[in-house]
Amino acid sequence: MKFPVPHDVKAKTIPGTEGWERMYPYQYQFVTDDPTRNQYEKEMFWFYDGLHYPEPLYPFDTIWDEAWYLALSQYNNRIFMVPPVRGVDHRMINGYVYISPVPVKNPEEIGSRVPHFMERAGHYYKNWDELEKKWKVKMEATIRELEQLEIPKLADMEDIKVVTDAIGESKGFHLLKNYDDLINLGIKCWQYHFEFLNLGYAAYVFFLDFVQKLFPSIPAQRVTQMISGIDVIMYQPDEELKKLAKKAIELGVDNAVCFSQEWTEVEAALKKLPKGVEWLTSLNLSREPWFNVSTGTGWFHHDRSWNDAMNIPLNGIQTYIQKVKAGVNIERPMEQVRAERDRITAEYRGLIEKEEDRKQFDELLGCAKTVFPYVENHLFYVEHWFHSVFWNKMREVAAILVEHGIIKDVEDVWLLRRDEIKQALWDVVTAWATGVTPRGTQTWPKEVEWRKGVMQKFKEWSPPPAIGTAPEVIQEPFTIVLWGVTNSSLADWAAVAEVKDPSTVKEFKGFAGSPGIVEGKARVCRTVEDIRQLQEGEILVAPTTSPSWAPAFAKIKACVTDVGGVMSHAAIVCREYGMPAVVGTGHATKIIQTGMMIRVDGSTGAITVAR
Amino acid sequence: MAMASGSGTAAAAQGGAPQLCWFEEVRKEDVALVGGKCSSLGELISAGVRVPPGFALTTHGYARFMRDAGVSGEIPGMLEGCGHDDLEQLESASKAIREMIEEHSFAWELEDAVAEYYRKLSVRCMVPAVPVAVRSSATAEDLPGASFAGQQDTYLWIRGVDDLLLHARRCISSLFTARAIAYRIRMGFPHEEVALSVGFQKMANSYTAGVMFTLNPGNGDRSVIAIDSNFGFGESVVSGEVTPDHFVVNKVALDILERTICSKEITYTVDPKTQKSVKIETPFERQSVQSLIDEEIVELARMGKAIEKHYGRPMDIEWAVDKDLPAGGNIFILQARPETVWSEKREKEAAVAGKASSAMDFILSSLLTGKKVS
Numbered sequence: 001m002k003f004p005v006p007h008d009v010k011a012k013t014i015p016g017t018e019g020w021e022r023m024y025p026y027q028y029q030f031v032t033d034d035p036t037r038n039q040y041e042k043e044m045f046w047f048y049d050g051l052h053y054p055e056p057l058y059p060f061d062t063i064w065d066e067a068w069y070l071a072l073s074q075y076n077n078r079i080f081m082v083p084p085v086r087g088v089d090h091r092m093i094n095g096y097v098y099i100s101p102v103p104v105k106n107p108e109e110i111g112s113r114v115p116h117f118m119e120r121a122g123h124y125y126k127n128w129d130e131l132e133k134k135w136k137v138k139m140e141a142t143i144r145e146l147e148q149l150e151i152p153k154l155a156d157m158e159d160i161k162v163v164t165d166a167i168g169e170s171k172g173f174h175l176l177k178n179y180d181d182l183i184n185l186g187i188k189c190w191q192y193h194f195e196f197l198n199l200g201y202a203a204y205v206f207f208l209d210f211v212q213k214l215f216p217s218i219p220a221q222r223v224t225q226m227i228s229g230i231d232v233i234m235y236q237p238d239e240e241l242k243k244l245a246k247k248a249i250e251l252g253v254d255n256a257v258c259f260s261q262e263w264t265e266v267e268a269a270l271k272k273l274p275k276g277v278e279w280l281t282s283l284n285l286s287r288e289p290w291f292n293v294s295t296g297t298g299w300f301h302h303d304r305s306w307n308d309a310m311n312i313p314l315n316g317i318q319t320y321i322q323k324v325k326a327g328v329n330i331e332r333p334m335e336q337v338r339a340e341r342d343r344i345t346a347e348y349r350g351l352i353e354k355e356e357d358r359k360q361f362d363e364l365l366g367c368a369k370t371v372f373p374y375v376e377n378h379l380f381y382v383e384h385w386f387h388s389v390f391w392n393k394m395r396e397v398a399a400i401l402v403e404h405g406i407i408k409d410v411e412d413v414w415l416l417r418r419d420e421i422k423q424a425l426w427d428v429v430t431a432w433a434t435g436v437t438p439r440g441t442q443t444w445p446k447e448v449e450w451r452k453g454v455m456q457k458f459k460e461w462s463p464p465p466a467i468g469t470a471p472e473v474i475q476e477p478f479t480i481v482l483w484g485v486t487n488s489s490l491a492d493w494a495a496v497a498e499v500k501d502p503s504t505v506k507e508f509k510g511f512a513g514s515p516g517i518v519e520g521k522a523r524v525c526r527t528v529e530d531i532r533q534l535q536e537g538e539i540l541v542a543p544t545t546s547p548s549w550a551p552a553f554a555k556i557k558a559c560v561t562d563v564g565g566v567m568s569h570a571a572i573v574c575r576e577y578g579m580p581a582v583v584g585t586g587h588a589t590k591i592i593q594t595g596m597m598i599r600v601d602g603s604t605g606a607i608t609v610a611r
Numbered sequence: 612m613a614m615a616s617g618s619g620t621a622a623a624a625q626g627g628a629p630q631l632c633w634f635e636e637v638r639k640e641d642v643a644l645v646g647g648k649c650s651s652l653g654e655l656i657s658a659g660v661r662v663p664p665g666f667a668l669t670t671h672g673y674a675r676f677m678r679d680a681g682v683s684g685e686i687p688g689m690l691e692g693c694g695h696d697d698l699e700q701l702e703s704a705s706k707a708i709r710e711m712i713e714e715h716s717f718a719w720e721l722e723d724a725v726a727e728y729y730r731k732l733s734v735r736c737m738v739p740a741v742p743v744a745v746r747s748s749a750t751a752e753d754l755p756g757a758s759f760a761g762q763q764d765t766y767l768w769i770r771g772v773d774d775l776l777l778h779a780r781r782c783i784s785s786l787f788t789a790r791a792i793a794y795r796i797r798m799g800f801p802h803e804e805v806a807l808s809v810g811f812q813k814m815a816n817s818y819t820a821g822v823m824f825t826l827n828p829g830n831g832d833r834s835v836i837a838i839d840s841n842f843g844f845g846e847s848v849v850s851g852e853v854t855p856d857h858f859v860v861n862k863v864a865l866d867i868l869e870r871t872i873c874s875k876e877i878t879y880t881v882d883p884k885t886q887k888s889v890k891i892e893t894p895f896e897r898q899s900v901q902s903l904i905d906e907e908i909v910e911l912a913r914m915g916k917a918i919e920k921h922y923g924r925p926m927d928i929e930w931a932v933d934k935d936l937p938a939g940g941n942i943f944i945l946q947a948r949p950e951t952v953w954s955e956k957r958e959k960e961a962a963v964a965g966k967a968s969s970a971m972d973f974i975l976s977s978l979l980t981g982k983k984v985s
Contacts, residue, residue: 082978083975083978083979084978084979085978110979114975114979117975118971118975121971121974122971125970125971202974202978203970203974206973206974206977206978209977210963210964210973210977213963214834214963215832215833215834215835216827216830216832217827217830217832217834217835217859217861217868218832218834218861219861219866219868222861222863222864344863344864347862347863348834348863351833351834351862351863353833353957354962354963354964356962356964357962357963357964359964359968360962360963360964360967360968360970360973363969363970363973364970364973366970367970367974515864515866516866603861603866603867603868604867604868604869
């Protein structure tokens with residue numbers, strides 16, 4: 001399969017963005033002035049990581065890309081010594097991230113890595129539950145450290161305590177140091193993120209692979225169903241909303257909770273009621289940590305948490321109050337899910353003809369079930385809880401930059417790279433210490449304005465799904481599970497790029513995420529704020545969903561997403577609720593408009609639009 | 612033989628060697644008595660599967676006929692010296708034997724017994740002189756590994772005792788086609804030991820019919836059921852005269868995974884004047900219409916799953932949707948036999964697990980193999 005040469009794609013600079021490269025780390029560039037590196041880049045296969053980055057990256061947000069570039073690669077290549085793969089290399093064009101799994105080419109080297117892998121990965125698989133417990137302790141300590149991290153303001157005169165306690169350090173120094181600490185905590189958190197993830201995915205993907213070898217026609221969703229019904233904490237935020245809905249009814253404050261869609265108004269009203277205060281106390285208990293759940297994936301600065309956008313959980317609580325009062329059962333149908341899981345597993349197992357295969361099936365299923373909670377739970381700790389706190393800490397840093405005239409608005413900070421922020425802070429702190437004006441007050445506002453324009457142009461550009469040379473074999477487990485890179489997906493990517501006029505498309509396909517066929521009215525929700533408009537029985541069409549979207553699933557009868565595989569949030573939740581889902585369609589939100597009648601076949605992945 | 616007492620089989624008259632019996636009186640163990648096809652129909656009925664009713668001329672009935680017609684005695688002489696590759700000689704011997712069989716009538720007691728069974732069948736179906744399919748049911752046929760399938764004939768839409776008897780003789784004579792004789796010589800199978808049963812089964816007045824495999828015939832995947840269907844009688848599907856609609860259903864969850872709707876140019880239906888099966892060109896506007904509705908596909912798959920479960924192995928099934936009957940009770944199984952191709956292949960294949968024993972070993976070997984991309 002032929003894809004464009006990366007350097008040719010990059011050479012066609014969007015007019016007005018010349019010099020955009022300085023917004024990102026220099027090692028992310030495809031180069032032409034280094035023949036060896038240029039040759040390597042041409043020979044490798046680079047695919048656009050649309051799963052994580054539906055939009056171009058802001059310079060600051062590149063931090064998590066760098067974090068996982070390091071963490072995933074080091075665990076594969078230097079810690080667990082996964083025999084045939086090294087890490088995943090990264091590049092960027094116009095703010096869009098391209099990634100490339102790097103193989104170990106020398107067969108002898110692969111062989112010499114095998115015993116190390118068996119020992120190292122074996123240790124984790126063998127002691128999974130115990131090591132995972134340790135992981136939780138480390139992770140929670142890291143988050144606590146983050147929460148307690150102070151971003152000090154620079155006072156005209158330092159506090160007298162600096163003198164009386166003989167501290168010997170200024171707030172200026174603390175600001176510089178704590179900014180470093182903030183960044184380092186973020187990178188550390190991502191070190192932990194991958195401690196279990198590669199191995200977890202490997203166990204998971206090869207179980208899938210094994211079952212698909214036994215039953216070539218088995219839909220991947222049926223395999224994932226065999227591991228469903230295991231309690232994972234990603235459901236907890238939604239469970240808290242249900243609890244609060246029931247509590248409101250129990251205390252008789254349900255009408256007060258429902259009287260407005262504005263959280264500030266509801267809160268004010270509740271404060272005047274004795275029972276309302278009691279309910280608010282329960283709410284505050286739920287908020288930490290559960291309302292740190294992000295309204296997006298948590299990867300971007302603009303993904304605010306429920307705590308930042310209380311109207312969203314309020315809307316969820318209101319939906320559940322109405323359901324409970326109408327006599328509807330709002331509990332997740334766990335018993336049914338588990339009964340169906342056990343039936344499906346037993347029936348497929350019964351169809352396996354060879355004793356060795358049955359034994360292997362049991363082994364791999366057991367292993368997949370062991371790793372599954374981690375594969376799901378790490379998301380809440382890292383992408384939601386940690387990130388939500390982190391973005392707000394960064395806003396405190398930004399407020400200082402605003403105060404000292406480096407940027408005009410707190411939200412401008414994302415247009416600077418993290419090392420540029422460090423430099424700007426030095427500028428601010430030394431100028432503050434000296435009693436002069438920071439140089440950056442003249443340079444940064446102009447640069448930020450220009451970068452805003454560049455970002456806008458980047459957003460209008462469509463990144464080709466793949467560039468470079470497609471390999472014959474992909475062994476890196478992440479590439480397979482997360483991005484589903486296969487021959488047919490490459491062909492699909494090529495097709496996605498070819499859809500010129502979305503208003504004429506009548507039929508298109510995605511991954512079969514959750515079985516069943518449903519027809520109904522579509523509701524396109526681009527952000528979680530839009531789920532308020534959902535009417536009972538509509539079909540949700542969204543770019544992607546995340547745990548903060550959970551209340552939407554209580555209203556809809558099917559779900560369609562642009563991005564995601566059979567293990568994506570939408571697919572998992574729909575399977576639990578027993579409603580159809582088609583995920584990873586690439587462009588459903590472009591083709592479908594609110595109000596259209598659509599047919600969703602979650603068994604085949606087909607979407608039909610009535611035009 | 613699981614005998615239903617007092618059902619008036621010819622057994623009573625013949626002192627334990629029944630010449631006729633109802634399908635529901637036999638089970639799969641009764642191959643020696645009624646052949647593979649009829650015994651499997653009896654077995655299906657006992658498993659609670661809807662099968663069009665009917666009866667069988669047993670191998671005793673066959674032996675009686677062959678004896679009466681004098682055929683048994685003469686055949687060895689007529690075939691003496693025939694080699695399996697001597698086509699000319701085989702053809703002429705076959706012609707002589709078949710004429711002898713077809714021209715000879717049954718003993719009058721047997722004719723009477725067939726008439727009586729046929730009358731009862733017509734009463735059961737509430738159709739005067741009910742149309743039946745007359746099929747041969749060979750004792751060596753339909754067994755796993757011994758594919759005689761298709762070497763004997765099936766006659767559709769037969770009405771009236773005389774026609775039933777005539778076609779029963781044609782079924783019997785089809786045992787002696789040149790091809791069948793050559794086959795037996797090659798396999799070293801003595802002609803005297805050949806035994807045949809003939810089934811008389813109510814014609815399903817099929818709106819749609821076809822075949823179903825309780826595995827994927829393309830790759831042997833046992834987790835799916837594959838269904839081929841066309842309008843009219845299943846003849847067009849079995850013979851390969853049309854490219855039928857093709858459906859793949861997940862066996863465990865019963866979702867329809869694939870639907871391929873083809874342009875089906877031919878339909879076998881019944882001619883209202885002659886009451887015979889005829890091949891017609893399907894009206895153009897109907898050719899590309901899905902020949903089974905989704906509910907029927909799922910119901911059929913459910914039946915296929917039950918049949919497979921009863922037999923404990925993948926099955927090859929013929930079915931029909933009867934247009935005279937209301938939805939919910941209108942899907943019939945016409946015959947079911949063990950699938951042989953993949954079942955034999957599977958036994959020889961290595962386990963998917965390969966040499967791996969623990970999950971860790973499997974993960975390692977999978978990592979080393981990787982995934983083919985192009």
